[in-house]
Amino acid sequence: MRRVAAANHVSGEGLRELLGVRMLKRTPIAALIEPLSIVTGFEESVLCLALPEFGPGAVTNEHGHFGRPLTQQKRSLERPACRRCVHAAGIQGPVHRWTTHEQNVCLRHRLWIGQGCTVPGDQVDISMLPSTSRAQRHHQNLIRRHGRRWVRDAFSGARSAFLGLVEGHFADPFGIIGEAQLHLRDVGGQPAPSSTTLGILFHPQIVTLTGLLANPEWAWRARQSGHIGWLAAEVTHRDILVGYAPKENDPLVQWVEGHLLHRRFVAAYGYKLHDVFFPEETVRPSPPPRAPSGS
Structure with a gap:
């Protein structure tokens, strides 16, 4: 999100406001997938592979995720x-x-x-x-x-x-x-x-x-x-x-x-x-x- 904001010469907060995203303490990180997909032009499935935060979790049957770093619980x-x-x-x-x-x-x-x-x-x-x-x-x-x-x-x-x-x-x-x-x-x-x-x-x-x-x-x-x-x-x-x-x-x-x-x-x-x-x-x-x- 910071890199997309910098490329468009706006702040991270400004970009979230433009996308209509409010990140509160309990807001799941998955709430950013759709607006990021819109602003970057990448499909949501591609973003899930590129950014481990959007991954399916520690165990999955979805191909392409095996062996990727886990962000949950700082593993x-x-x-x-x-x-x-x-x-x-x-x-x-x-x-x-x-x-x-x-x-x-x-x-x-x-x-x-x-x-x-x-x-x-x-x-x-x-x-x-x-x-x-x-x-x-x-x-x-x-x-x-x-x-x-x-x-x-x-x-x-x-x-x-x-x-x-x-x-x-x-x-x-x-x-x-x-x-x-x-x-x-x-x-x-x-x-x-x-x-x-x-x-x-x-x-x-x-x-x-x-x-x-x-x-x-x-x-x-x-x-x-x-x-x-x-x-x-x-x-x-x-x-x-x-x-x-x-x-x-x-x-x-x-x-x-x-x-x-x-x-x-x-x-x-x-x-x-x-x-x-x-x-x-x-x-x-x-x-x-x-x-x-x-x-």
Whole structure:
């Protein structure tokens, strides 16, 4: 609506008045579909595909919506689109879009568009870090292999656990963070914040840890042995954090304990609670109807 208003040189409020739309607190977002269709010339079905806010919901049988980000209950993320993609499309103003957790790098322009980017100017050129771009493809492969629901949960845990371990035990004696900030700069030439710099530098390790945590093998081995020795050994073996030795209160151990507790709770009280502890972030098809049981 803002972009249509800007193209017609009126304010957003002025455009709504011209269209006869009053947006109150309880006015559903769907009330904008018809007037937007009139002013843009696009059919309502096209707008529903282009704008997730107008989508049918978390579960649907309507083709074209599967895999699109969910805006309900903030299950997906709202971030600025790659500023170079926006400029290439001839758009002058900022564009925000609903996106999913794995969209952290624009592979076309080698630009960091993930965590820490709240405005287009925060996006950082990472062309000198090819491993971070490769991690983006690795992340997408993990989703195909293990499923989006589990990879999303594992990525959240892997990121917080890994950065917690690094920030707690990494004194940066060789000035790696400071050196990286000399090269990782935003559009204004300012160095990226240290938290964003850490996320960019260690994105390959975080994604590798995500793959390890999304694989159910570690949980099976932990239940069989009663400890996470195999998981800790794999963290070193896969060069995620060499020499890692789990401690009682370290972030990875805390995530493992919480994850196992949630899985036990879901198993005990029914898998309908999956969406509570492991929510989906994209639209999925309706489950097929169950066949009637024989008498």
